[in-house]
Amino acid sequence: MPGEHRPLVGCTLGDPAGIGPDVLLRAACEDTGADLLLLGDPDHLRSRLRALAATEGLLAAPLSDLSTVTDPTQARKHQRNGQRGPWVLPCTTVVPGLQLGTPRNEDARAAIESIQAGADLALSGGIDALVTAPVNKHQIAALETRFMGHTEYLAAHAGVRHPIMLLAGPTPHIALLTTHLPLATALTLVRHELVATVLQRLHRQWSQRFGRAPVIGVAAFNPHAGEGGRLGTEESRELSPAIQAAREAGVDAQGPYPADSIFLRRGLDVVLALYHDQGTIMAKRAPWPTINLTLGLPYVRTSPDHGTAYDLAGTGKADHGPMAAAIRLAAELCAVRGGGVPPSAAPTGVSG
C-alpha cells in the first residue's frame, strides 16, 4: 500500500543448529505487518532457504531469494521503494560442518554475535523492534559466563535494571515477579515491599509499551488464595498490603485471586505471577502459544516462547506460528511506541 509505514523488525537467528532460521524464513512468507531484517550469516540462511524450497516450495513467491544489505538504512531505502524484504544483514559466520539438530559449542559465537547486532541496532533506532530466535543458553554461558537469557542480556546492554518478562497471548497476559531463581529463594521474595514496587513498575512499563494503563490481577500464594487464612497467611500479610499500596499510588491492582483460576477472570489485562513456574504453567498450558515480551527496554522486543527444538530442526515439522505471532505483536507495538501513557492513566506518585 503506498504511503503505508511498515516497521523494520530485526530478527536474531538463534542457534543455527536449531529451528530458529527455518521458522524465521517461513514466518517471513506470511504477512506479519513488518519487513524483516535477518541478522546472521547469509550463506547459512540461503542454504536453509534452498532446503526449505526443496521440501516446502518456499522459492515460490513470496520468498524467492535473500538479498543482503550493508546497514539498516539500506533496508529502509528498499522499504521506501516499495520492497518488502526480508533482507539479511551479515553480522556473523557459521563455522562450516554444521549438522542441523546437533548443538556445537562453536555455534555460541554466531548466536551471540547476532544478539549483539540486534541489541545495538534496536538501541540506536536502526531497527524498529527486535525479535529473537531461541538459543542454547548453556552453550552461550560457556562463552559469556554472565549470560542468563535474552531478557537479562538485553536489559544489561540497555542499562535497564528491572525489566519485566511478560508472557503475552489473549488476555490476560502473564508477568513474572521473579524469573530464574530456585523456588525456595523466589518464595522468600514474595514480600509486600517488592510486590508493591513491581506492581508500580509493571503499571509504568506496560503503559509505556501499550499506550494505556493496565488492570493487573495478582495471583495468590496459597491454594484457594489461603481460604481466609485457613490455608496460609501470605495473602493477608504480604499481598493485600502490597495491592493496597499500589492502588494508593494509582495502579489498578486487584486480588489476590486463586492462581488456578485467575486467568479465567474477565477484565484483567495482566496477571502478576509470584514465581516462575506459577506463571509459565499458566502460559504454556494455555490453548494458544504465548509470546515473550520484555517490558522496560527502550525498544520493542518479543520472541516465541519455545526453545531450539533440536529434534525438529530440518524435519519440516517445526511450527512457525509462534514466531509469526511474535513478529506480528512486535509490529503492532511499534505503532504504539512513543504513544506513552494518557495523562489520566499516569497519576503522579507512580514510580518503581
Next chain:
Amino acid sequence: MPGEHRPLVGCTLGDPAGIGPDVLLRAACEDTGADLLLLGDPDHLRSRLRALAATEGLLAAPLSDLSTVTDPTQARKHQRNGQRGPWVLPCTTVVPGLQLGTPRNEDARAAIESIQAGADLALSGGIDALVTAPVNKHQIAALETRFMGHTEYLAAHAGVRHPIMLLAGPTPHIALLTTHLPLATALTLVRHELVATVLQRLHRQWSQRFGRAPVIGVAAFNPHAGEGGRLGTEESRELSPAIQAAREAGVDAQGPYPADSIFLRRGLDVVLALYHDQGTIMAKRAPWPTINLTLGLPYVRTSPDHGTAYDLAGTGKADHGPMAAAIRLAAELCAVRGGGVPPSAAPTGVSG
C-alpha cells in the same frame, strides 16, 4: 439394548442453591452410558425440572418426569425392565424459601445428607459409582467442622487413609502429592521418602481403577527442573532418589521434568504434581474441562471440577458438559472395576 449392563450411578445434588441440580438434570438427558439415581429432595428436583422445561424444553423426551424409588434395588429392577432413569431417591428435604444463587446456612444439611446417602450406597454396592455435585465448603464446615471437602470426607467414611486426588482429562492426568495445605507447608513435604511412597501408592491405586499400570511423570520443583543444580537442588536431592526407589519397586516413574512443559510430553499417563496449585493450574488452564477422580476408595467416585457458580444458578447459562463428562468417566470405570492389575503390571514389592 437388551442384555446391556448399564451402571447405576448415584449423584449427590450439591448445594441446592447452586448449579448442581440443573447440570445434573441436563446431563441426565445425554447418553452418558449410565442410569442415574439422584440423591436429594424430589420436590426441589421437580421444581427445577419444571423451570428448565419452561426455558429449555427438558420436559420433551428424554426427560419427561422424575419418578422416585424407595431404595436402589427398585432402580435396578427398573433397569432390568429396560427403563433408563433418572430416578430420585429421597434422602433429604430442602428448607422452603430457597432462592437460586443465594447461599443459605440451612442448605448445608441437605448437601451433607445427600453426600452421606451417596457414601453409604457406594460402600454397600447399592450404586455402582458416585458422582458428586459442587457444595459450599464453608457452609458445610459450619455444620461439620471436620469437613475439608468431598475427597477427605469420603475417604474417612470408607476408612481410607491415603486417597489421591486425580484431575482427569485427556492424558496425562494430574495427581497431587498433597492437597489443601499452605504452600510453605506443602513444600516442606517434598521429601524423597514421601514422594517414593506416593509414587507406589499412585501406581497401585491407578492400576486398581484403570486395570493397567500407569506411566508416571514427576513434575520438577524448581524452574527448568533446576537446570542441573543452577536453579535449585531439590531435583537431585529429593526427586531423583524417590523416582529411583519407586522404579526399583516396579513403578514406571520418570522425570523430574520441568513443570511448565511436562503436560506436553507424550507417553505419560499421569503427572505427579508436587503441590496443589502446580497441579490445579495445569488442570484448569487445559483446553478441556478436567474431572476430579478420587483414587484409593473402594468404589468409583468422580465430580466435575467446578464450584457452585451461584452467579449462574437458574440463568440457563451453566455448562453441563463437565458434569456429563464426570458421569461418563464414572460409567467407563465401572466396566474396569474389579478388573484389578494384570499380573505382569503388579510386581511384588509394590506397596504404599
